[in-house]
Amino acid sequence: MTRPAPMIEVSNLDKFYGTFQALKNIDLTVHQGEKVVICGPSGSGKSTLIRCFNGLEWHNSGRLVIDGIEVYEGAKDIRELRQEVGMVFQQFNLFPHLTVLENLMIGPMKVRKIPKAQAEETARNYLDRVHIPEQADKYPAQLSGGQQQRVAIARSLCMETRIMLFDEPTSALDPEMINEVLDVMVELAETGMTMVVVTHEMGFARKVADTMVFMEAGQIVEISPPEQFFTQPSSERCRLFLDQILAH
Amino acid sequence: MQSFLKRLRWPDYVIVAVLAAFFGYIWLSIEGTLNYKWRWELIPGYIVGWHTGREEYFANLLLQGLVATIRISIYSGILALILGTILGVARCSANLTIRMLARTYLEFLRNVPPVVVVFIFFFFLSQQLIDALNLERWARGIARQEDNQIWTFFFGEMRRFPSLVSGVIVLALFESAFVGEIVRAGIQSIPKGQREAARSIGMSHMQELRYVVLPQAMKKVVPPLANQFISLIKDSSILSLISVQELTYKTVELVASSRMIFEAWITTAAFYFIVCFGLSRIFARLEKKSEKR
Numbered sequence: 001m002t003r004p005a006p007m008i009e010v011s012n013l014d015k016f017y018g019t020f021q022a023l024k025n026i027d028l029t030v031h032q033g034e035k036v037v038i039c040g041p042s043g044s045g046k047s048t049l050i051r052c053f054n055g056l057e058w059h060n061s062g063r064l065v066i067d068g069i070e071v072y073e074g075a076k077d078i079r080e081l082r083q084e085v086g087m088v089f090q091q092f093n094l095f096p097h098l099t100v101l102e103n104l105m106i107g108p109m110k111v112r113k114i115p116k117a118q119a120e121e122t123a124r125n126y127l128d129r130v131h132i133p134e135q136a137d138k139y140p141a142q143l144s145g146g147q148q149q150r151v152a153i154a155r156s157l158c159m160e161t162r163i164m165l166f167d168e169p170t171s172a173l174d175p176e177m178i179n180e181v182l183d184v185m186v187e188l189a190e191t192g193m194t195m196v197v198v199t200h201e202m203g204f205a206r207k208v209a210d211t212m213v214f215m216e217a218g219q220i221v222e223i224s225p226p227e228q229f230f231t232q233p234s235s236e237r238c239r240l241f242l243d244q245i246l247a248h
Numbered sequence: 249m250q251s252f253l254k255r256l257r258w259p260d261y262v263i264v265a266v267l268a269a270f271f272g273y274i275w276l277s278i279e280g281t282l283n284y285k286w287r288w289e290l291i292p293g294y295i296v297g298w299h300t301g302r303e304e305y306f307a308n309l310l311l312q313g314l315v316a317t318i319r320i321s322i323y324s325g326i327l328a329l330i331l332g333t334i335l336g337v338a339r340c341s342a343n344l345t346i347r348m349l350a351r352t353y354l355e356f357l358r359n360v361p362p363v364v365v366v367f368i369f370f371f372f373l374s375q376q377l378i379d380a381l382n383l384e385r386w387a388r389g390i391a392r393q394e395d396n397q398i399w400t401f402f403f404g405e406m407r408r409f410p411s412l413v414s415g416v417i418v419l420a421l422f423e424s425a426f427v428g429e430i431v432r433a434g435i436q437s438i439p440k441g442q443r444e445a446a447r448s449i450g451m452s453h454m455q456e457l458r459y460v461v462l463p464q465a466m467k468k469v470v471p472p473l474a475n476q477f478i479s480l481i482k483d484s485s486i487l488s489l490i491s492v493q494e495l496t497y498k499t500v501e502l503v504a505s506s507r508m509i510f511e512a513w514i515t516t517a518a519f520y521f522i523v524c525f526g527l528s529r530i531f532a533r534l535e536k537k538s539e540k541r
Contacts, residue, residue: 082448089441095442097467106459110451
């Protein structure tokens with residue numbers, strides 16, 4: 001079987017904040033339909049890396065190509081790229097002045113210029129898929145954290161994205177709400193979406209990841225399939241990290 | 249009232265007694281030396297006058313002034329809101345030149361006395377604008393028409409239209425700086441995540457502002473903007489210096505012709521107070537109501 005086309009190609013990528021090097025010489029390839037889970041201690045550059053993928057941060061050197069579009073600061077087609085690449089944030093970042101339905105419709109209507117009726121149909125469809133069709137007319141503040149995060153996922157999906165980035169999607173949630181979000185993400189993975197997920201939810205990683213990435217101090221320390229990653233990681237540092245978060 | 253009286257303790261009575269004695273003393277000494285003849289009974293006639301020839305009531309100086317002040321405040325309030333929003337957005341712009349221009353304008357207004365600012369705007373801007381647009385002739389044309397009630401309702405005496413326009417422009421320019429600062433604070437109070445979320449679904453900078461940042465920011469800045477509007481009403485009295493016929497100007501006129509210095513100014517003060525205090529109570533109540541929702 002030939003491997004599907006690469007969706008994300010990162011080579012020799014460096015990122016600086018002033019003199020601090022946040023990302024060092026990153027090389028990573030994500031193929032279509034592949035699920036990549038990135039983990040690592042806080043401050044290791046995981047979020048920075050995926051924020052580079054849709055131009056919320058800009059890398060300083062190296063090459064980054066997403067779905068055939070080269071990403072660099074000032075790239076003309078960055079807005080087209082962002083429509084292809086969905087991002088789910090730790091803090092949900094729903095628009096509090098809009099209802100759930102309006103949150104889902106504003107992107108398709110204003111950015112993709114899709115007629116209202118069609119945008120609403122798509123929005124309701126995706127609300128069904130994240131299992132909260134009955135919340136359509138509420139405001140984000142009236143929903144629980146888990147529900148808000150599912151709305152946020154649906155908002156990205158409404159743009160008919162080809163890649164989904166998740167930046168610690170369950171870290172701000174109360175424990176009892178984590179699973180409802182992870183369930184939605186597992187279902188999304190089953191549809192064949194290309195996903196890059198920054199998370200510490202190792203149960204989720206075991207279930208859906210095709211590739212595990214371990215980062216530390218701005219570098220990728222280990223890239224391996226999950227069965228190898230969880231049983232015999234090649235680096236000592238990675239083993240220590242796994243011991244710590246899997247201890248309980 | 250009952251509960252208010254109950255809350256008074258003996259120090260309160262002492263303070264009231266001392267103050268009463270003090271002002272009583274001053275009152276008596278003025279009465280003795282100033283030789284001022286109070287003519288309060290004439291004041292109502294200067295608010296609503298009786299036209300003996302036409303046998304009807306008409307709005308006299310003070311009421312004319314009050315209405316003009318309200319008109320000017322509303323128009324320049326709207327204009328200041330528009331200009332101030334642009335200025336506030338400019339202050340948050342990614343472009344350095346735009347940011348510096350907005351900043352310069354703001355610092356100029358903050359560090360030059362209002363009266364000087366008003367004169368500068370008047371002579372350098374609104375006068376030129378009125379000449380350039382030939383407003384003077386246009387307004388006189390309308391004033392001569394028979395059927396000009398609508399114009400008069402919105403803008404008062406059309407012969408004075410150019411002066412009203414320059415008053416509105418000057419006041420709006422002056423207040424726009426403060427509105428701009430309020431709007432800027434509102435924009436900056438919107439969490440960074442909101443902008444990132446907007447950008448990550450592919451919105452342009454303008455769309456991000458229009459659909460995500462401004463609607464939220466504007467909601468937040470309503471209370472400070474309401475207060476700024478009250479300041480604007482008070483500041484409108486400066487316009488009397490450039491002969492805009494608002495309440496203060498009319499009071500000066502009244503004082504000059506009737507020499508009722510104290511009565512006229514006290515009445516005018518009461519007018520301003522009633523309008524501004526009334527508005528601030530209404531705004532406070534609206535704010536409380538919207539908080540409950």
